Amino acid sequence: DSEQLESGEAMSDEFKKIASVEIEEFKSEYRNRFPGRDADKLTNEDLLREVMNTVGKAGKLGEHIKCVVSVSMLTEGWDANTVTHILGVRAFGTQLLCEQVVGRGLRRMSYAINKEGKFTPEYAEVYGVPFSFIPCSGSTNGPTPGPIPTRVRALPERSHLEITFPRLTGYRYELPEEKLKAEFSDESRFTLSTIDIPTKVMLDPIAGESSIHTLDDLKRRRIQEVAFLLAKLTLENYCQDDEGNTKPFLFPQLLGITKHWIDECVTCNDNTFPQLLLLMEFAHNAAEKIYRSIVKSTDGQKSLKPVLKPYDTEGSTKYVEFDTIRPVYPTTLSHISHVVADTGSWEQKLAQSLEDDMEEVVSYVKNHNLGFTIPYTFNGEEKNYVPDFIIRLRLSGDETLNLIIEVTGQKKKEKEAKVATARDFWVPAVNNHGGFGKWAFLEIFDPWNTKSTIRSYLGTLKGDLE
Structure with missing residues (x-):
């Protein structure tokens, strides 16, 4: 800045050596401009001022400088991504200031991924900033042009292949006033282990004696209290009417189901005890499993209702339009022009199977930038699950079935929660609900056997759909 230029700090000999040609040209021009003055008496400040005054001017000392940024402008909001050189024209008193200055060159010009799936290296050259511990390599070659993006969009001429879907924020269980029942399965089981939470901790202070902290106070709570509080949590979270009011008359039945669940489904590994279910993370997970066990019963499925988004209840393929550099597979039976692949083969193979000789398929769509999500909870945390495909299948007559497809490679606990919630x-x-057509869910473990898997699944659904 102006104050620094006038401060009289010496210009480095290295800079004078690098810019010797330009300096001599400036002195020659100075003699012609001011015949009575001695160019050899020009100070370092005069040279630096000339550099700043001729930024970007052809044939001048500052010809090759495109932009000069004062240190006073180096705020967190300064986010230029075209920095190629950083020139220090003042003494930097602290390493923090050096980091702030050099950090202005960290923004990339290109985010295109190369064939190795990585970013191409980019460099900014730094002069006059006293970093003695940063290794430097490479050159300032411009970024390698990335792959040309593909425009993925809904095609107007394929509007007859449009697929619509409901947008849900959750589920509401219309519990009948008669006796509730629950169906326990392997998914209902809950294992308490010290791998999830330690039950004994030794604290070593800097000075003084060590102390051991345990959960003995929690262990002294009665099992009856554990069942009572879990049933209360299940009632508050899941058993509500249309206005959001809980149904307290269902509590005795929920308490009985909770007691049976603790006796039949809870396993305590070494050094654990059922009272650990009172910890918040475990409590929400337990209430969720109890609720799922109720829903899984026959009466539960018939009484489950969706909670729709208040102002955006239905999504559609007609709103899809974006660019991508990922691998794509062109379509003919989809409203969307391409299938965007996340892997190297299985999305393409599944799409090919749907396109090739499957007369049951009316249309399909890969769930990428579609906005179709399934809300679920895992370990007490609310999340949104994005399935892989939606397929509209032809049934008898004019009836169709919307089949949600999830391709599973490796079984994981969270994946099991996603699949169980969807199903x-x-x-x-x-x-x-009845207002969004018929829907079903299918988990596929081998994309190369898609046709047989879908047809076999339709055979098992035939009686239910009729």
């Missing part, structure tokens, strides 16, 4: 909550809730 036991989302599909029954939407079908019970």
Whole structure:
């Protein structure tokens, strides 16, 4: 800045050596401009001022400088991504200031991924900033042009292949006033282990004796209290009417189901005890499993209702339009022009199977930038699950079935929660609503056997759909 230029700090000999040609040209011009003055008496400040005054001017000392940024402008909001050189023209007193200055060159010019799936290296050259511990390599070559993006969009001429879907924020269980029942399965089981939470901790202070902290106070709570509080949590979270009011008359039945669940489904590994279920994370997970067990019963599926988004209840393929550099597969039976692949083969293979000799397929769509999500909870945390495909299948007559497809490679606990929610909550809730057509869910483990898997699944659904 102006104050720094006038401060009289010496210009480095290295800079003078690099810019010797330009400096001599400036002195020659100075003699012609001011015949009575001695160019050899020009100070370092005069040279630096000339550099600043001729930024970007052809044939001048500052010809090759495109932009000069004062240190006073180096705020967090300064986010230029075209920095190629950083020139220090003042003494930097602290390493923090050096980091702030050099950090202005960290923004990339291109985010295109190369063939190795990585970003191409980009460099900014730094002069006059006293970093002695940063290794430097490479050159300032411009970024390698990335792959040309593909425009993925809904095609107007394929509007007859449009697929619509409901947008849900959750599920509401219309519990009958008669006796509730629950169906326990492997998914209902809950294992308490010290791998999830330690039950004994030794604290070593800097000075003084060590102390051992345990959960003995929690262990002294009665099992009856554990069942009571879990049933209360299940009632408050899941058993509500249209206005959001809980149904307290259902509590005795929920308490009985909760007691049976603790006796039959809870396993305590070494050094654990059922009272750990009172911890918040475990409590919400337990209430969720109890609720799913109720829903899984026959009466539960018939009474499950969706909670729709208040102002955006239905999504559609007609709103899809975006650019991508990911691998794509062109379509003919989809409203969307391409299938965007997340892997190297299985999305393409599944799309090919749907396109090739499957007369049951009316249309399909890969769920990418479509906005189709299934709300679920895992370990007490609310999340949104994005399935892989939606397929509209032709049934008898003019009836169609919307089949949600999820391709599973490796079984994981969270994946099991996603699949269970889609199968036991989302599909029954939407079908019970009756305003979005018929829906089903299918998990595929081998994309190369898609045709047989779908046809076999339709055979098992035939009686239910009729």
